[in-house]
Amino acid sequence: MSARVIVTTSGKGGVGKTTSTANIAAALAKFGKKVVAIDADVGLRNLDVIMGLENRVVYNFIDVIEKTCKMSAALVKDKRVPGLYLLPAAQTRTKDAVNPEQMIALCEELKPDFDFIFLDCPAGIEGGFKNAAAGADEALVVTTPEIPAVRDADRIIGMLESMGKSPIRLIINRLRPNMVQDGDMLAKDDILDVLSIELIGVVPEDESVIRATNNGEPMTMTLDSPAAHAYLNIAERLLGHDVPLMDLESYAGRGFFSKIKKFFRGKKK
Amino acid sequence: MDFLKKLFGSGNETSGQKAKDRLRIVLIHDRTDISPQLLNNLREEIVHVLVKYMDIDEKKIEIDLDRDEKAVALVANIPVLRIKRNSIEMK
Numbered sequence: 001m002s003a004r005v006i007v008t009t010s011g012k013g014g015v016g017k018t019t020s021t022a023n024i025a026a027a028l029a030k031f032g033k034k035v036v037a038i039d040a041d042v043g044l045r046n047l048d049v050i051m052g053l054e055n056r057v058v059y060n061f062i063d064v065i066e067k068t069c070k071m072s073a074a075l076v077k078d079k080r081v082p083g084l085y086l087l088p089a090a091q092t093r094t095k096d097a098v099n100p101e102q103m104i105a106l107c108e109e110l111k112p113d114f115d116f117i118f119l120d121c122p123a124g125i126e127g128g129f130k131n132a133a134a135g136a137d138e139a140l141v142v143t144t145p146e147i148p149a150v151r152d153a154d155r156i157i158g159m160l161e162s163m164g165k166s167p168i169r170l171i172i173n174r175l176r177p178n179m180v181q182d183g184d185m186l187a188k189d190d191i192l193d194v195l196s197i198e199l200i201g202v203v204p205e206d207e208s209v210i211r212a213t214n215n216g217e218p219m220t221m222t223l224d225s226p227a228a229h230a231y232l233n234i235a236e237r238l239l240g241h242d243v244p245l246m247d248l249e250s251y252a253g254r255g256f257f258s259k260i261k262k263f264f265r266g267k268k269k
Numbered sequence: 270m271d272f273l274k275k276l277f278g279s280g281n282e283t284s285g286q287k288a289k290d291r292l293r294i295v296l297i298h299d300r301t302d303i304s305p306q307l308l309n310n311l312r313e314e315i316v317h318v319l320v321k322y323m324d325i326d327e328k329k330i331e332i333d334l335d336r337d338e339k340a341v342a343l344v345a346n347i348p349v350l351r352i353k354r355n356s357i358e359m360k
C-alpha cells in the first residue's frame with residue numbers, strides 16, 4: 001500500500017476546506033479504504049471537532065515530529081467507520097513549529113499503512129499552506145461561487161501548479177441552485193471558464209452541514225442530504241468512477257414565485 | 270414597482286452576470302501581476318531577438334504592462350538606431 005496524498009486548500013478562509021476534508025475522508029472509509037485526515041491547521045484546529053473526535057485527542061502530529069510520542073499513539077481511530085483515522089494538529093503551537101521537510105517525512109511514514117492521506121490546509125498562502133502542500137501529490141481546491149473566493153482559488157492554483165502538484169481539482173461549495181437560476185450567483189461554468197481546471201464536484205448550500213457539525217458526525221457517515229450526496233460522489237470520482245454531476249435543481253425546492261418568474265422569462269424571449 | 274422589476278428582471282444585467290464580468294477582469298489583473306524579475310527576463314529575450322534585425326538603444330528601452338478596466342497590454346518603447354540591411358533577406 002502507498003497512499004495518495006491529497007491537500008485540501010482554498011486561499012480564502014471559511015469556504016469549506018475542513019468540512020470537505022472530513023466528509024470526503026469519511027466517505028472513502030465507508031467505501032472500504034483506509035484513510036487518515038491530518039489537521040494541518042496548527043494553532044487553529046477544527047478537524048477534530050468536525051469529525052466529532054475532539055474528546056479522544058491525546059497527542060498531535062507535532063508530538064510525532066518532535067518524537068514525544070509514536071505515530072500510533074497520536075492517530076485517533078474513528079470507531080464509527082472502520083479504516084478512518086485523524087491525526088490532530090497542536091492547538092497551542094504556531095505554524096512555524098514545523099517545516100515542509102518535516103511534513104514530507106510525516107506523510108512518508110504514514111504512506112505504507114494507508115490508501116489516502118488528506119491534509120486539511122489553513123487559509124492563506126504562507127507557511128501553513130506551504131507546509132501542508134509540501135507533503136501532498138494531489139490537491140483539492142475549494143471555492144464558493146463568490147468573487148473573492150474564486151480569485152484566491154486562482155492564486156492558490158497557480159502556486160500549486162508551480163509546486164508540481166497534479167492533478168489539481170476543484171470543489172465548488174455552497175452553491176445555491178435557485179440563486180444561479182435567477183441569475184444572482186456565479187454558475188458552475190462561469191467559475192470553470194476562468195479557472196480552467198478539472199471540476200470534481202459541486203456541493204450545494206445545505207443546512208445539514210451545520211447540523212452535522214453540531215452533532216460531530218460527518219454527513220457522509222449517515223445522513224441522506226444533498227451535501228452528503230455531493231461528497232459521496234466526489235469520493236467516488238477520486239476513486240476514478242465516472243459519476244455524473246447531481247441535478248442540483250431538483251434539490252432546490254422551487255418556490256411559487258420562481259416558477260412564475262421562469263414562466264414570464266420564457267414568454268419574453 | 271421595485272418589486273416587479275426584481276420579479277421579472279428589467280432587462281438589466283443580473284448580479285450573477287456582473288460578478289462574472291468583474292471576476293474575469295480581476296483575474297486578468299492578478300495574473301499579469303508579474304515580478305520585476307520576470308519582466309527583466311522578458312526584456313532580455315526581446316532584446317536578444319531584436320538585435321538580429323536592428324540596432325537598438327538598449328539603455329532607453331521601456332517595457333511594461335499597461336492595465337485599464339477592460340484589458341491589459343504589453344507596451345514596449347524601443348528606440349531603433351538602424352535597421353540592418355540584410356535583415357530583409359533573413360527569414
Ligand SMILES: Nc1ncnc2c1ncn2[C@@H]1O[C@H](COP(=O)(O)OP(=O)(O)O)[C@@H](O)[C@H]1O
Pocket residue numbers: 010012013014015016017018019020046173174175203204205206207209210213227
Ligand atoms: N455546503 C455548505 N452548506 C452550508 N454551510 C456550509 C457548507 N460548507 C461549509 N459550510 C459552513 O461554512 C463554515 C466554514 O466551513 P469550514 O469547513 O470550517 O471552512 P474552512 O475550513 O475552509 O475554513 C462552517 O460554519 C460550515 O458549517
Ligand SMILES: [Mg+2]
Pocket residue numbers: 017018019041046121122
Ligand atoms: Mg478549516
